[in-house]
Amino acid sequence: MNWDKKDLLGIKxxxxxxxxxxxxxxxxxxxxxxxxIKKVPxxxxxxxxxxxxxxxxxxxxxxxxxxxxxxxxxxxxSSGTSSSVKGETxxxxxxxxxxxxxxxxVIRHSMPGAPHMLAKILDSSVVNGGDGAHEHxxxxxxxxxxxxxxxxxxxxxxxxxIGDIAHSRVARSNFFxxxxxxxxxxxxxxxxxxxxxxxxxxxxxxxxxNKAVRDADVIMMxxxxxxxxxxxxxxxxxxxxxxxxxxxxxxxxxKKDVIIMHPGPMNRGIEIADEVADGPYSVILDQVExxxxxxxxxxxxxxxxxx
Amino acid sequence: xxxxxxxxxxxxxxxxxxAKLDILLNGNIVEKIDKNILDKGSxxxxxxxxxxxxxxxxxDVHAHLREPGYEYKETIRTGTMAAVKGxxxxxxxxxxxDPVNDNKSVTEYIVKTARLEGACRVFPCGAISKGLKGExxxxxGEMCEAGIVALSDDGKSVKNAGLLRxxxxxxxxxxxxxxxxCEDDNLSGGFVHEGLASVKSGLDxxxxxxxxxxxxxxxxxxxxxxAPIHLTHISVQGSLEAIAAAKKGxxxxxxxxxxxxxxxxxxxxxxxxxxxxxxxxxxxRQDLDAVKEALRNNTIDIIATDHAPHEFTSKDVEFNLATxxxxxxxxxxxxxxALVRDGVLTLKELLAKFTVNPARLLNIPYGTLAQGSAAxxxxxxxxxxxxxxxxxxxxxxxxxxxxGWKLKGKNLxxxxxxxxxxxxxxxxxx
Amino acid sequence: xxxxxxxxxxxxxxxxxxxxxxxxEKNHGCAALSLIGIRTRGIYLANRLQKKIxxxxxxxxxxxxxxxxxxxxxxxxxxSPVIKKTDIPFDVNNGTIILIDDVMHxxxxxxxxxxxxxxxxxxxxxxxxxxxDRGNRELPIHPDxxxxxxxxxxxxxxxxxxxxxxxxxxxxxxxx
Numbered sequence: 001m002n003w004d005k006k007d008l009l010g011i012k013x014x015x016x017x018x019x020x021x022x023x024x025x026x027x028x029x030x031x032x033x034x035x036x037i038k039k040v041p042x043x044x045x046x047x048x049x050x051x052x053x054x055x056x057x058x059x060x061x062x063x064x065x066x067x068x069x070x071x072x073x074x075x076x077x078s079s080g081t082s083s084s085v086k087g088e089t090x091x092x093x094x095x096x097x098x099x100x101x102x103x104x105x106v107i108r109h110s111m112p113g114a115p116h117m118l119a120k121i122l123d124s125s126v127v128n129g130g131d132g133a134h135e136h137x138x139x140x141x142x143x144x145x146x147x148x149x150x151x152x153x154x155x156x157x158x159x160x161x162i163g164d165i166a167h168s169r170v171a172r173s174n175f176f177x178x179x180x181x182x183x184x185x186x187x188x189x190x191x192x193x194x195x196x197x198x199x200x201x202x203x204x205x206x207x208x209x210n211k212a213v214r215d216a217d218v219i220m221m222x223x224x225x226x227x228x229x230x231x232x233x234x235x236x237x238x239x240x241x242x243x244x245x246x247x248x249x250x251x252x253x254x255k256k257d258v259i260i261m262h263p264g265p266m267n268r269g270i271e272i273a274d275e276v277a278d279g280p281y282s283v284i285l286d287q288v289e290x291x292x293x294x295x296x297x298x299x300x301x302x303x304x305x306x307x
Numbered sequence: 308x309x310x311x312x313x314x315x316x317x318x319x320x321x322x323x324x325x326a327k328l329d330i331l332l333n334g335n336i337v338e339k340i341d342k343n344i345l346d347k348g349s350x351x352x353x354x355x356x357x358x359x360x361x362x363x364x365x366x367d368v369h370a371h372l373r374e375p376g377y378e379y380k381e382t383i384r385t386g387t388m389a390a391v392k393g394x395x396x397x398x399x400x401x402x403x404x405d406p407v408n409d410n411k412s413v414t415e416y417i418v419k420t421a422r423l424e425g426a427c428r429v430f431p432c433g434a435i436s437k438g439l440k441g442e443x444x445x446x447x448g449e450m451c452e453a454g455i456v457a458l459s460d461d462g463k464s465v466k467n468a469g470l471l472r473x474x475x476x477x478x479x480x481x482x483x484x485x486x487x488x489c490e491d492d493n494l495s496g497g498f499v500h501e502g503l504a505s506v507k508s509g510l511d512x513x514x515x516x517x518x519x520x521x522x523x524x525x526x527x528x529x530x531x532x533x534a535p536i537h538l539t540h541i542s543v544q545g546s547l548e549a550i551a552a553a554k555k556g557x558x559x560x561x562x563x564x565x566x567x568x569x570x571x572x573x574x575x576x577x578x579x580x581x582x583x584x585x586x587x588x589x590x591x592r593q594d595l596d597a598v599k600e601a602l603r604n605n606t607i608d609i610i611a612t613d614h615a616p617h618e619f620t621s622k623d624v625e626f627n628l629a630t631x632x633x634x635x636x637x638x639x640x641x642x643x644x645a646l647v648r649d650g651v652l653t654l655k656e657l658l659a660k661f662t663v664n665p666a667r668l669l670n671i672p673y674g675t676l677a678q679g680s681a682a683x684x685x686x687x688x689x690x691x692x693x694x695x696x697x698x699x700x701x702x703x704x705x706x707x708x709x710x711g712w713k714l715k716g717k718n719l720x721x722x723x724x725x726x727x728x729x730x731x732x733x734x735x736x737x
Numbered sequence: 738x739x740x741x742x743x744x745x746x747x748x749x750x751x752x753x754x755x756x757x758x759x760x761x762e763k764n765h766g767c768a769a770l771s772l773i774g775i776r777t778r779g780i781y782l783a784n785r786l787q788k789k790i791x792x793x794x795x796x797x798x799x800x801x802x803x804x805x806x807x808x809x810x811x812x813x814x815x816x817s818p819v820i821k822k823t824d825i826p827f828d829v830n831n832g833t834i835i836l837i838d839d840v841m842h843x844x845x846x847x848x849x850x851x852x853x854x855x856x857x858x859x860x861x862x863x864x865x866x867x868x869x870d871r872g873n874r875e876l877p878i879h880p881d882x883x884x885x886x887x888x889x890x891x892x893x894x895x896x897x898x899x900x901x902x903x904x905x906x907x908x909x910x911x912x913x
Contacts, residue, residue, distance in 0.1 A: 003818045021818065028820045037856045040807040090625060111625040112509045113579030134509035172509055197506045306813045
C-alpha cells in the first residue's frame with residue numbers, strides 16, 4: 001500500500017485502498033489522544049496553516065489539535081484576520097503564506113474548487129476543509145471511520161442521509177465514499193433540497209422520511225445550509241422540522257442497533273430532537289473524537305513523508 | 308489592382324457552388340468567377356489557391372468587441388484582427404459596452420473606430436433597452452440610421468415581456484431582427500449546467516429550463532406581432548425542440564449555437580477550470596447530441612462565436628467569481644469543421660451557417676461571391692492540423708477551454724473589401 | 738554468495754533460553770517485570786520469553802506490542818506509509834520493562850522505542866534484550882541481553898526468521 005497524493009482535495013479523487021489506509025492509520029493515531037501525554041514527534045518541525053474563510057469551530061480546532069498532537073506547529077487564519085478584508089485575492093494570500101514555507105495549508109472556503117485552485121499553484125500540501133457545497137473529505141472519512149468502528153463493518157449497511165442534500169458538502173463526500181462499499185445509500189429531504197440527478201451518484205432518493213429510515217443501520221442528519229440559501233427552499237423551518245426532524249418514532253422504524261450521526265453544528269429541535277441527539281444511539285460525540293484521529297492520519301500521510 | 312485567386316475549390320453555399328473555379332477581383336469587387344481564368348494582365352496579383360478551399364468570408368452574428376469601455380478585454384482593432392485570423396470578414400458586436408450601445412453616438416463611435424482601425428467589417432447591434440436595464444426602449448431609430456443591424460440586450464433577457472413586445476413591433480419599422488438571449492434569471496443564478504456534473508461539483512447550477520422557458524416566451528411574443536426573431540447561443544435540447552416545432556408554423560424564426568456547445572459538455576467543468584465557465588453553460592451529453600442533430604436538420608441556421616474575451620485576472624480567481632465567456636473567434640471555424648468530418652454536415656452546409664444564413668438574417672450584402680459583389684473571401688485548408696496556443700492569439704482574450712487542443716482545418720488567407728488582411732505564415736506569398 | 742546460518746532452530750531456542758535465565762538472574766525473578774516487543778519480530782520473541790519465564794517461575798509477565806514508526810527519525814524516508822497499532826495493555830509506570838527486538842544495529846530503533854515508552858509513562862527501568870547484536874552503533878545505546886554478537890559488514894544483512902511470520906526459525910547472514 002502506498003500514498004502518493006500531495007493534496008487531499010476530495011473523496012472523489014481517492015481509491016478504496018487509499019480510503020482504507022486513512023482509516024487504518026487513524027486507528028493507530030486514535031490511541032494517542034487517550035494517553036496522558038497526547039503527543040508524538042511524527043511531524044516535528046512541520047508547519048500547518050489553517051486558512052478558514054467560513055466560520056468553523058469543530059473542523060478548525062480538530063485540525064489544529066491533530067497537527068499539535070503530531071508535534072507540528074500550527075497557525076490559524078480566519079477570514080476576519082486575513083487580508084481578504086483588505087481585498088487581497090485568495091491566490092495572492094495563498095502565495096504569500098507559501099513564502100513562509102508551511103508544509104500544509106488546510107483551507108475552508110464558501111466556493112467549490114477553491115482548494116483545487118490553490119493545489120495547482122502551491123508546493124505545500126492542500127487539504128480541503130470544506131469547499132462550498134462540493135466536498136468535505138475529512139468529514140466523510142471520519143464518518144466512515146465511526147461507522148466502521150461502531151458497526152464493525154461497512155459492507156451490507158443501509159445508510160440514510162437526511163436534510164439539505166443539495167447544499168451539503170458532507171452529503172456529497174459521504175456519497176462518494178460509500179459508493180466504494182457494498183452499502184445501500186438513501187437520501188431524504190424536501191424535493192427542493194435534493195438535486196434532480198442525485199441517483200447518478202448511486203444514491204436512492206426517498207422524499208418520505210418515514211420510509212427512508214426503515215431498517216436503517218446508520219442515520220445521518222444534516223442541518224439546513226442557511227449560508228447557502230437553504231431557507232428559501234422550504235416554506236418554513238417549523239414545517240421542515242415537522243417533516244424532517246429526527247425523533248424517537250423514526251428510530252423505532254430503523255434497525256435496533258441503529259446509530260445516529262450528525263456532522264454538526266446541530267440545530268436542536270429543528271433537524272434533531274434532544275431525546276435523539278443525547279440518546280443512546282447517538283454517536284455524534286464519537287464523530288468529533290474520531291475527527292482528530294482521521295485528521296492526524298491525513299496530515300501524516302500528506303506531509304509525514306518525502307514525496 | 309486586379310487579384311486572381313487561382314486553382315482553388317470554391318464553395319459558396321449562397322449560390323449552390325462547389326467547384327474548382329478561379330476568382331478575379333478588381334479592387335474591392337468580384338469581377339469574374341470562372342473556370343481557368345488566365346493570368347494575362349501585367350501587375351495582376353495571383354494567389355495560388357491550389358489544394359485549398361475558397362469561400363465567402365465568414366460572418367459572425369454574435370461577438371463582444373468590448374469597445375468602448377472595456378479596452379483592457381478587447382478593442383475593435385484586436386477583436387477584428389482575431390476575427391480575420393479565424394476567417395471572419397464581418398462581425399456583429401453586442402451592445403453591452405460601457406457606455407451601452409443604446410444611442411446613436413455610441414453606434415457612431417463603433418462604426419467610425421471600426422472604419423479606422425478594424426481589420427474587417429463591423430456591424431453594431433443596438434441595445435433593446437436603455438442601459439440594458441429592460442425598462443424603456445433605447446433610441447432604436449437613430450441607431451439604425453447610424454448603422455446597427457440588429458437589436459439585442461444580449462447578456463440577459465428582456466425581463467419585461469411588455470417591453471419585449473414593443474421592441475419586436477418597433478423592429479418591424481426598420482426591418483432589423485431582434486436577437487434573443489434566452490435566460491430566465493429567476494431560474495438561473497448559477498455558474499454551470501444543472502446536471503450530472505453539478506451534482507458532483509456542488510457548484511450553483513443553471514438548469515436547462517432557464518433557457519427553454521424564455522425561448523417559448525420570446526417566440527410567442529414575436530409571433531403575436533408577426534416579427535422576425537433570432538434566438539442566440541441556443542444550448543439545450545428543450546429549446547431546440549421548441550424552436551423546431553415553432554418553425555413549422557411560423558417562418559420568421561432563426562437561431563444560432565456556438566462551437567463550444569457541440570465541442571464540450573458539462574464534465575469539462577469538473578476540474579474547476581474557469582475557462583470552461585460560459586453562459587449559457589456547457590451542457591449535458593444529451594444536449595450536445597441535440598445541438599448536432601439540430602445543426603444537421605437545419606433547426607439551427609447559424610453558428611456564432613459568442614466571442615467573449617476577458618483579461619487574465621478576471622479568470623484567475625475562484626470559479627464562482629470568474630467572468631463568463633470564451634474567446635472564440637480564432638477557434639470557432641476550426642472546431643466547426645469537425646462537424647464535416649463527423650458527417651453531421653457537408654462542407655457546403657457548414658459554410659451556409661457561417662455565410663449566407665447570417666447575411667440573410669442581418670440583411671447585409673455579403674456572405675456570397677458573385678460578379679459585382681464585395682471582395683470578402685477566405686482561403687482555408689480543412690486538412691491542416693494545428694494546436695491551439697493562446698500565446699498566438701491576436702485577441703486580447705486568452706480565455707479558452709480549447710487551449711492545447713489539436714484542431715484540424717486552418718484559415719490561411721482573409722481578404723476583406725479586396726485587401727489581404729490576414730495571411731497565415733504557412734501560406735506562402737505568391 | 739552463499740547465506741551463512743548463524744543460528745539454526747535448535748541453537749535459536751537455546752539462545753532464547755539463556756537470555757531468559759539472564760533476565761531472571763539480573764532482575765531477581767520476574768516480579769514487576771513487563772515485556773514489550775518491537776514490531777514485528779520483537780513481538781514473537783517477547784511471546785517466547787514470556788512462555789519461558791512462565792515455565793521457570795510459574796508467573797506470566799505481561800507482553801505489550803510497540804510500533805515505533807511515529808517516533809522514527811527517518812520517518813520521512815519510509816517507503817510504506819503504514820503505521821500499525823501500539824498495544825500495551827499494562828501500566829508502564831514504576832515497573833521494569835524489558836524491551837525486545839530481533840536485531841540491534843545502529844541503535845536508532847531503540848532510541849525511538851525508549852521515547853515511545855517514555856511518552857506512555859515513567860518506568861523504573863528499561864532494559865534491552867536483542868537476539869542478535871550486529872554492532873556498528875550510531876548512538877550510545879547497548880543491549881543488556883544479547884543472544885549472539887556478530888560484527889557484520891555493511892554489505893551483510895542479518896535476518897532473523899521466526900516461524901510465526903517466516904515459517905521457520907533461524908538467523909542467517911545474507912550478503913548482497
